[in-house]
């Protein structure tokens with residue numbers, strides 16, 4: 512349930528003892544994520560919340576603020592929310608490309624992941640967070656291993672995250688379940704509520720019914736949502752039909768998984784019956800168009816999901832399959848792909864694309880219930896997770912409609928500033944919380960252990 516945030520002493524300490532600042536962004540364009548936009552307005556941040564937002568001039572004296580930001584030539588919008596990913600896979604970017612999912616996982620990715628140490632995963636997460644912050648993401652979800660080190664990296668970065676220890680059946684399953692519970696006990700609500708813990712069974716084809724039942728029992732005990740890859744490829748569906756006689760979605764429904772809050776990643780190959788089940792059970796979905804296209808998995812029935820009232824957010828998936836972590840790109844892809852496939856220019860409009868990357872993304876991760884109902888918007892009292900975009904590029908002129916510019920014309924490269932819970936993580940294109948040079952240097956060093964002769968061969 513959503514916890515009211517009257518600030519206790521412990522919460523202030525958990526926030527790192529940071530002072531409660533008042534910040535004014537004035538003379539700025541904004542999109543508040545609820546359909547309202549202003550050409551000249553102001554936003555007041557007080558502590559970790561949005562205190563005021565409105566068109567026109569701020570009625571308060573500038574001296575009332577600890578910091579004032581001139582927002583002329585800037586667009587302020589809600590920070591983007593990445594609803595599916597594996598952050599540390601940034602270390603495997605460009606390591607295995609142009610392959611279909613199952614060969615990619617079995618032949619290249621899983622053997623490489625076996626060589627990753629907890630320190631590597633910490634580093635890979637930092638590398639991913641640099642890219643996400645630089646391109647305007649304020650919240651992300653992660654499913655991976657060594658999640659305590661991921662949580663530590665998130666805490667020191669200042670980002671918001673929903674983290675789950677990846678679970679697959681086999682020798683390590685019991686330990687993975689123990690680690691998942693330990694992760695919850697150590698980090699749920701940490702960083703002043705910036706970290707939420709979920710459970711992350713990998714997929715119906717890697718988790719047995721027994722494992723899924725153990726995960727469900729733990730989800731019940733901890734009262735946390737689940738995230739799982741579902742119906743990503745045609746092969747996955749065919750294998751499920753051969754093994755269980757039903758699709759992956761019907762199978763998961765039959766074993767009771769959807770009695771719990773679930774974020775299903777991908778849902779590319781789903782028929783009407785599958786979609787009806789997801790809608791009826793309140794399953795929420797992460798649509799990951801870039802990764803699905805690059806792995807040749809297909810195109811998810813996004814419009815059919817939305818028409819049924821299924822909540823859908825947008826995800827990048829890991830950088831080894833995408834190969835970027837730029838949600839502006841996913842937003843544009845989501846809007847354009849489905850117009851083209853359905854020969855319908857209204858299928859996913861600019862507003863739908865932006866909301867999938869913001870407020871719907873928060874809902875897709877159940878963070879509307881766990882963190883704040885207005886996460887992903889710039890409403891008064893919402894968490895102050897917001898980004899500033901540089902509007903000086905020619906592609907923002909003339910300024911007919913900022914919403915359309917944000918979805919169809921912008922790029923993550925235009926992000927200048929990123930705030931999470933009122934704290935600046937990126938100011939005037941400079942990282943405030945992560946040592947970029949160090950991470951880039953270390954990434955190159957650690958990346959060397961994955962170099963193969965093939966990586967350096969010259970194309971004939």
Ligand SMILES: CSC[C@H]1O[C@@H](n2cnc3c(O)ncnc32)[C@H](O)[C@@H]1O
Pocket residue numbers: 597612616620621624654655656676677678679713714740743802828829832
């Ligand atoms: C058990 S931790 C997460 C696990 O997921 C793997 N992974 C990355 N991308 C995908 C994808 O698109 N479908 C299925 N599994 C994926 C990742 O390599 C980790 O092993």
Ligand SMILES: [Zn+2]
Pocket residue numbers: 595596597740776828829
């Ligand atoms: Zn994934």
